[in-house]
Amino acid sequence: MTNIKLQPKPDAPTKSVPLTFDALKVACSQCNLRELCLPLGMTEDEMVRVDTLVGARRKIKRGHHLYRAGDPFEAIYAVKTGFFKTDVLIEDGRDQVTGFLMAGELLGLDGISSETHTCNAVALEDSEVCLIPYEELERLSSEVRTLQRHFHKVMSREIVREHGVMMLLGTMRAEERLAAFLLNLSQRFTARGYSPTEFHLRMTREEIGSYLGLKLETVSRAFSRFQEEGLINVQQKYVHILDYERLRHLLSRCPA
Amino acid sequence: MTNIKLQPKPDAPTKSVPLTFDALKVACSQCNLRELCLPLGMTEDEMVRVDTLVGARRKIKRGHHLYRAGDPFEAIYAVKTGFFKTDVLIEDGRDQVTGFLMAGELLGLDGISSETHTCNAVALEDSEVCLIPYEELERLSSEVRTLQRHFHKVMSREIVREHGVMMLLGTMRAEERLAAFLLNLSQRFTARGYSPTEFHLRMTREEIGSYLGLKLETVSRAFSRFQEEGLINVQQKYVHILDYERLRHLLSRCPA
DNA sequence: GCTGTAGTTTGATATTTGTCAATGCGTTTC
DNA sequence: GAAACGCATTGACAAATATCAAACTACAGC
Numbered sequence: 001m002t003n004i005k006l007q008p009k010p011d012a013p014t015k016s017v018p019l020t021f022d023a024l025k026v027a028c029s030q031c032n033l034r035e036l037c038l039p040l041g042m043t044e045d046e047m048v049r050v051d052t053l054v055g056a057r058r059k060i061k062r063g064h065h066l067y068r069a070g071d072p073f074e075a076i077y078a079v080k081t082g083f084f085k086t087d088v089l090i091e092d093g094r095d096q097v098t099g100f101l102m103a104g105e106l107l108g109l110d111g112i113s114s115e116t117h118t119c120n121a122v123a124l125e126d127s128e129v130c131l132i133p134y135e136e137l138e139r140l141s142s143e144v145r146t147l148q149r150h151f152h153k154v155m156s157r158e159i160v161r162e163h164g165v166m167m168l169l170g171t172m173r174a175e176e177r178l179a180a181f182l183l184n185l186s187q188r189f190t191a192r193g194y195s196p197t198e199f200h201l202r203m204t205r206e207e208i209g210s211y212l213g214l215k216l217e218t219v220s221r222a223f224s225r226f227q228e229e230g231l232i233n234v235q236q237k238y239v240h241i242l243d244y245e246r247l248r249h250l251l252s253r254c255p256a
Numbered sequence: 257m258t259n260i261k262l263q264p265k266p267d268a269p270t271k272s273v274p275l276t277f278d279a280l281k282v283a284c285s286q287c288n289l290r291e292l293c294l295p296l297g298m299t300e301d302e303m304v305r306v307d308t309l310v311g312a313r314r315k316i317k318r319g320h321h322l323y324r325a326g327d328p329f330e331a332i333y334a335v336k337t338g339f340f341k342t343d344v345l346i347e348d349g350r351d352q353v354t355g356f357l358m359a360g361e362l363l364g365l366d367g368i369s370s371e372t373h374t375c376n377a378v379a380l381e382d383s384e385v386c387l388i389p390y391e392e393l394e395r396l397s398s399e400v401r402t403l404q405r406h407f408h409k410v411m412s413r414e415i416v417r418e419h420g421v422m423m424l425l426g427t428m429r430a431e432e433r434l435a436a437f438l439l440n441l442s443q444r445f446t447a448r449g450y451s452p453t454e455f456h457l458r459m460t461r462e463e464i465g466s467y468l469g470l471k472l473e474t475v476s477r478a479f480s481r482f483q484e485e486g487l488i489n490v491q492q493k494y495v496h497i498l499d500y501e502r503l504r505h506l507l508s509r510c511p512a
Numbered sequence: 513g514c515t516g517t518a519g520t521t522t523g524a525t526a527t528t529t530g531t532c533a534a535t536g537c538g539t540t541t542c
Numbered sequence: 543g544a545a546a547c548g549c550a551t552t553g554a555c556a557a558a559t560a561t562c563a564a565a566c567t568a569c570a571g572c
Contacts (some may be wrong), residue, residue, distance in 0.1 A: 033455035097425040112412035142398040162418035169425035170469035213426035
């Protein structure tokens with residue numbers, strides 16, 4: 001059984017080296033995120049094999065890229081700590097944030113199709129990811145059935161998530177979009193043991209707007225409106241949901 | 257080597273039985289869509305095994321469902337002939353078309369995550385699909401490496417496609433969306449040996465609008481505008497692209 | 513051939529969101 | 543502590559799209 005102690009955080013002034021590789025292997029079996037990353041019900045033996053799959057960790061400083069569109073695809077990444085956004089750019093400068101990712105979520109699935117990353121992944125706070133070499137994942141998942149099934153489910157879940165975003169972008173108005181966004185964050189924070197009603201946004205209004213298909217001013221106005229209505233308390237990046245139910249109700253199309 | 261002749265099309269008046277199962281197995285190795293559905297470079301042996309994977313065909317009459325949100329997930333489907341849309345509904349009646357599918361494309365990937373279909377698949381013309389039982393696909397793909405890799409690529413490609421739709425819905429204006437839509441169709445028809453410039457739309461203005469996040473009137477006006485400008489010739493569902501280049505140029509953000 | 517229906521087009525108007533601009537807040541840097 | 547910067551808020555106005563309504567077209571059924 002692999003047993004590796006977590007390295008102490010140096011948090012050193014490595015300012016000129018934003019991407020640091022950590023030679024230490026990390027044991028998934030010991031990780032407190034394993035229920036998020038891995039299937040339930042693996043045997044001890046399977047677990048040991050998964051421990052060999054996940055490679056080094058990698059630290060990404062806030063504002064730095066984990067990968068960029070065009071980079072060769074070699075691995076997927078599991079967020080260990082921190083917060084990321086992914087976005088797609090087109091020539092004329094437009095960009096679309098396609099997702100925000102937090103602990104236990106997987107980055108890089110888009111790269112499998114063309115063996116090249118098709119979007120950018122940027123850390124929104126100092127973060128750490130686990131590196132999962134794709135070749136090895138393929139090999140192991142053909143041997144460990146529960147892993148294969150799990151990986152397929154993760155990919156499928158991403159497709160379903162994106163359907164939700166399409167619904168949001170295609171049919172909802174500004175305030176509905178923001179409500180859906182806040183509720184989704186709330187739910188994901190809850191699943192990670194944080195407060196469902198109080199959290200810090202890691203992204204700017206502009207990034208929220210890009211994700212929601214709105215301009216930053218519209219996002220800001222929607223926040224202010226929610227505050228006026230007593231739905232939330234918002235102070236810059238700090239958000240406190242005061243009336244969860246009424247926020248949910250906003251999504252059921254009862255035009256105020 | 258499996259050798260099965262295609263059954264003659266009965267095209268019979270099976271009006272009261274919109275969904276018909278066809279007991280005949282279909283040999284992928286003999287199918288003219290195999291470059292669309294399957295990886296290149298499979299060995300003869302692997303091909304034979306894939307032939308055993310794909311089950312019966314199933315015919316779906318225009319307007320009928322291949323599956324509905326909530327149905328248990330058991331198989332994915334490859335479009336053999338015809339045309340489908342997939343859509344997601346929410347309680348309050350809003351719906352979002354999430355995709356249009358044509359020959360050689362795969363339906364049902366969304367169902368893997370929860371073992372339940374999460375969207376509806378509806379035939380927009382009389383269609384036929386090949387049924388691929390998911391359990392068997394999993395088993396075979398763990399044995400045939402090229403198949404596994406191909407399947408992962410197909411899933412990943414769907415994720416990338418949806419990023420494109422998010423970009424479209426999040427950043428483009430009405431005419432850009434319609435241009436992108438027409439160019440995408442053109443490209444896919446071309447890949448199937450049809451004219452890049454002349455085709456029949458299988459969907460209504462409302463369905464196009466739902467996909468593009470617009471109302472049907474806006475879609476109609478955009479069509480009319482393209483016609484006035486000499487970009488296309490459009491007569492109801494018939495579309496003739498007159499100036500492909502200028503249509504492409506619309507997407508490069510040079511506000512007319 | 514007539515009728516009904518579903519789908520489409522077009523116009524007038526309303527609503528929503530974007531744009532531009534000014535101001536304010538909070539943090540970092542010097 | 544002042545200055546500079548990034549980010550957020552707010553207002554006035556413009557632009558895009560939705561809504562409502564009417565007419566038109568193609569096609570299916572009788």
